[in-house]
Amino acid sequence: MTDTQNATTERAGSDDAVVEILDESNAADRARLVSIEKDQSVRRLDTLREQQISLAAVIPPPDDALLTESPRWVYYPWRSSLVRMLGPDGFRRLRLDRNRNKITAAEQDRLTGVTVGVLGLSVGHAVAHTLAVEGLAGTIRLMDFDTIDLSNLNRVPGSVFDLGVNKAVVAARRIAELDPYLRVEIAPGGLDEDTVADFLDGLDIVLEECDSFDAKVIVRDHARARGIPVIMETSDGGVLDVERFDLDGERPLFHGLLGEIDAAALSGLTTAQKVPLGITLLDAARVTARMAASAVELGRTISTWPQLGGDVALGGATCAAAVRRLALGYPLPSGRIRVDLDAELGSLVDPLTATPPPPRSATAPDDVAVTFGSLPDREAVVYAGMRAPSAGNAQPWAVSLDDTGVTVTLRDGAQRGDIDRRASAVALGAMAFNIDVAAAARSVAGHLAVTGSGSDLALRYSFGDGADPQRADLLDAMLRRATDRRPGDGSPLSDDEVDALDTATRVSGGFARIVTDRAALVRCGGVLAASDRIRRLTPALHAEMVAEVRWPDSDADPRTGLTLDTLGVGRGGLGMLAVTRRSDVMALLAEWDAGSALGAPTQGLVASGSAIVAICQDGDTSADHVRGGTAAQAMWVRACELGLSICPVTPVSLHARDDTDREALSPGRADELSRLDAELRALFGVDDGRSIAMVVRVFRADGAPPVSLRRAQS
Known part of the structure; x- marks a missing residue:
């Protein structure tokens, strides 16, 4: 079939279904156009410019070959009309774009x-x-x-x-x-x-x-x-x-x-x-009654x-x-x-009166300071320790209390992102900080010992009879500390605030790389957004991420994970959150190598912040990561004293050490993760031989954020 005909027939009288497609760059077609236009009854419709504008606006942008494709005139004899259109490739791209x-x-x-x-x-x-x-x-x-x-x-x-x-x-x-x-x-x-x-x-x-x-x-x-x-x-x-x-x-x-x-x-x-x-x-038996x-x-x-x-x-x-x-x-x-459809319309459900599934009864959050004050000294120390942050509020620890101290070990069942239990080690470091502050405030301060590594990592805090007023002064801010997932107001940090955060980190055995430059924040946001996309497109990582959220229909313990009120999304955002919960949607986006918008919320939150901070430590052993977690919690508590909010934005492969780790984390994406890790380390200026324990955004927001629940003593 030629370019000048798109319907064929051998039936008499059906030629009226045949159109002629004419290219002005072709001499024969130009001659035919002249012949058709001699008929004064033939109408012309030319919206080519509008079509070209629409074609140029499609995403992703069409290449030059499509944009410069020769247009055509189409003659419809049964309408006695000539219509000017994009060439076949551009026409098809635009017509089917939606x-x-x-x-x-x-x-x-x-x-x-x-x-x-x-x-x-x-x-x-x-x-x-x-x-x-x-x-x-x-x-x-x-x-x-x-x-x-x-x-x-x-x-x-x-x-x-x-x-x-x-x-x-x-x-x-x-x-x-x-x-x-x-x-x-x-x-x-x-x-x-x-x-x-x-x-x-x-x-x-x-x-x-x-x-x-x-x-x-x-x-x-x-x-x-x-x-x-x-x-x-x-x-x-x-x-x-x-x-x-x-x-x-x-x-x-x-x-x-x-x-x-x-x-x-x-x-x-x-x-x-x-x-x-x-x-x-x-x-x-199933024919409709009317039929x-x-x-x-x-x-x-x-x-x-x-x-x-x-x-x-x-x-x-x-x-x-x-x-x-x-x-x-x-x-x-x-x-x-x-x-x-008639049968379906007979079964309409009114969302206003439909009975939703009964939500799991929620536990009221503690008044943390009141609860701490009501407990005996040793129990109060354990309670304060268990208020420490952990990735996804997973609380990877098991805590036992005896007359002489507190022992903390790791629970089984590490998540995929918890490579060699490094993220858990960071959480134990934050817990160690809390225990030490609480023990100082209750005059039972002693000393901490770190043993083992990986899944065998353990902490032992031995009680003493020491008091440390300077350490005890951190108690109020430590008990008020919470993850704030809301956007910030974008206001800059003062030099004094930057120095205070840096000092708190160094005193606790780590060091901070604090990024406040707006352009650098945008670049950090891009890296973190790309990492979040990979997290959602990797089935195992996505499943772990979904499992962290406590939906109303969830049977999971609401004292772990993240309840919806702590996520910082408004009612309008819950619908998109529910979409990103679906594994079938993520599977399609992964198949299409799409989903760039999945990281957009993170990029927006980073852009709303005052700073992005990498809390780092020398070395890469489990004990080093415990020290990094302690430094991160120290900085977090200092930020709370200063009226600043903090939210971790730790990239998915932060604790990967080589491409073997990255491939195990997200099969097929090791190269992309390696590039993102290198870019992030370069942005923060972190040298080889040093590790990043946690990445957080620092910002200002009005009011106190909701507080995640915690397990009882385990």
Whole structure:
């Protein structure tokens, strides 16, 4: 087929479905345009500039070849009109742009190689048009012997100007007006033993929507022999049938519902004689009441099967969904489904009165200072220790108290991101800080010992009889310390505030790299956003992240993890949070290598802050990470004294030490994580041989944030 014709026919009078596509850069086409324009009745429609502006605005931006593609003039003889359009590639890119990502660009390209045949262009008109609208085929072949009658216009989306025109021609015209570049073929006449071979030749899928039972049998018989799947929609109760003759060459026609059936015996059946077959095929027990009652009246008070335009439109949608799955290789077995909108509308649920699942009873948060003050000295020290922060409020510790001290070990079941239990070591360091401050305040200060490494890491705080007023002065801020996940006001830190944070970190055995430059903050935000994207697109990491959140329908212990009120998202943000909770959504974004927006909340929060701080330590042993955690908690408590808020924004691979760690963390993304880690270390100026225990954003926000609950003493 040439560029100047998108519909072919051998049927007399159907040439009115053929358009001419003319390229002004071609001399012959220019001459033809001149010839057409001599006819004063021909109208011109030129919106090329607007089309070009829209094409240039699509995301991702089209390449120069698409933007400079030669436009075309399309001549529609039945409308006596010339329409100027983008070239075929640009037209297709722009017309189908809004399909993404219901249909990806790669899938859309695959669909151009699909050829479908539509038999019967009453219901089939809606089917063929929907296939064209969605771009589900590169070629659509249409067959119907009949012409449009006024009685067809209750369901066929034609017009009074189409009366007396072949139904296939009417459908082809409508598709040509939608997309003149889509190849449409009109098969002549009706389907019988003489024409079925030509109709099926080269088809990948058949959509059968004809009234004739003998034609239904013939097309299935031959489609089964050729291994071509057949789809049929019946406009009663939304019945959709799929017969995968491509998978089973012995499968009985119509799922065996009509038994052995002979096309010759069905030839010439009257409407009344078709009724039993139709009712049997649809299942008498499940035919809608109105259709069943109408069947009794056929030939008496009504002349033929009733059909509604809405039911026919629904058939176009369900057939298109089936074609999409078939053509793209997604699972679609032989079988039947009912998409009965009337039945569904009879079961409407009012969200205002629907009973939500009962939420798990929540534990009221402690008044931390009051609770601490009410406890005996040693129990108070343990209580303060367990108020320490941990990644996702996982509280990875097990704590035991005896007469001489507190022993802290690690629980089993480390998360994937807790490589060699380094994140847990940081949490134990924060706990050690809290224990030491509380012990100083209760005059039982002693000394800390760190033993073991990895999963065998343990702390032992031995009580003494010491008091440290300077240390005890930190108690109030330590008990008030909380993670604040709200945005900041963007105000800068003063030099005194920066010095105070830096000093608190150094006194506790670590050091801080504090970034306050606005441009550097933006770069940090980009790195952290990219890391968050990887966290969500990696199934195991995403599952761990989702498990941290305590949704109202969650059975998890609300004294661990993060309740919704602590996440800092408004009501409008909960919907998107629920979307990012879904593993199927993340799987699609990973498959498409998309999801850049997944890190946008982190990037925005970083941009709203006053500083990004990396709390670091020399060395990389478990004891070093404990020391880093202590330094991080010391800085956090000092920030609380200064009226500053803190929220960890630790990147997913912060504790990875090599590409083996990174590959285990997120398979296939080791290189990307390595690049992000190197970029972050460079931004903070962290040398080799030094480790980062935690990355936090520092900011100002009004009021106190909600406080996460903690387990009881374990």
